[in-house]
Amino acid sequence: MTSDLLRVRDLKVSFATDGGTAQVLDHVNLTIGRGQIVGLVGESGCGKTTLARSILGVLPKNSARLEAGTIEFDGVDLLRVDPNRLAATVRGRRISFIPQDPFSSFNPVFTIGAQIMDLMKWKSPELDDADAGRSGWLPRLHGSRRYKADRERVLDLLRQVQLPDPEGVLKKYPHEVSGGQRQRLMIAMALLPEPKLIIADEPTTALDVTIQAQILKLLRDLATDHGISVLFTTHDLGTAWEICDSITVMYAGQEMEAASSEGFFKRPSHPYTNRLLKSLPSRGGSLSGIPGSIPALVDPPTGCRFNPRCEFATDICRQTRPEVTSAGPGHDVRCYHPVAEEKRHALA
């Protein structure tokens, strides 16, 4: 068995828009090792959510087009799996999800307990694949033995996410708990099916800074304890630094660099990454310090999409996208002119 849990290769996704076809993912690669926390970092609109949705198999049917690539999860290409089977046995079971906004993810008219136990009818780890795959719309039999085991599991996880009075929380409505508590519930719900991978899409942006730090630590500790891999999307490098084992940076629908967090911050190799790190007032800022602007994805630059803003760009950068090359152990970069040590210091 390979040590990689997820391997996205050469993924190309476009969207039909009023202004033309937006080429949102341009032959993107992403690797997640077993038990690893990987940060998918990039500014708004670079394609993080589209990549996460591609892995989950929930791209909008009417506008998205999956043009090329593979998404290998645990040795199986998810793009070749029957969609019903994917929904029953992978999505929400082997791969679960923590959303940005926990409030809109709960139904306000049902208690938290009713919603969690309903989820367990479909996604309980007690269900085997054959049962989960049977006639999609029929409610699962939720026999009393399984119900009891599921309820115990729910209460145990509510304790693990450090929610006081778990029994009481189950009787409450979503508006009766705080934003931080709702996000703790989301983490518990993501852990419940005992997944191999959790995709957390900017899970703390809706929270106060102090609560953010607690939730990140909790997510990190629980993922480590349970041996679960996490794909953590964020536009904030500071957050990625705190929680991630490795980081993949995207720019305008292309991945630019992938490295361990340490390698990434100590030896950034792509000119974009170097600029990004230099432009941060403290590790948490944005792209504001880089001259030029982000390209429109309906008419993106050919070759490396960062080339119009890159001081090292040459003709080849404008013609052909660079292949992946190694910038050190476990450190990949897609650049014809990677930034060596001397150049790194010389960058203003």
Ligand SMILES: Nc1ncnc2c1ncn2[C@@H]1O[C@H](COP(=O)(O)OP(=O)(O)OP(=O)(O)O)[C@@H](O)[C@H]1O
């Ligand atoms: N359903 C859609 N139809 C058309 N274009 C879309 C659709 N969803 C996303 N896009 C476009 O795809 C590009 C990437 O969007 P995406 O949400 O993946 O980026 P992101 O990096 O996750 O941004 P954010 O951090 O703001 O969530 C954007 O230009 C966006 O406008």
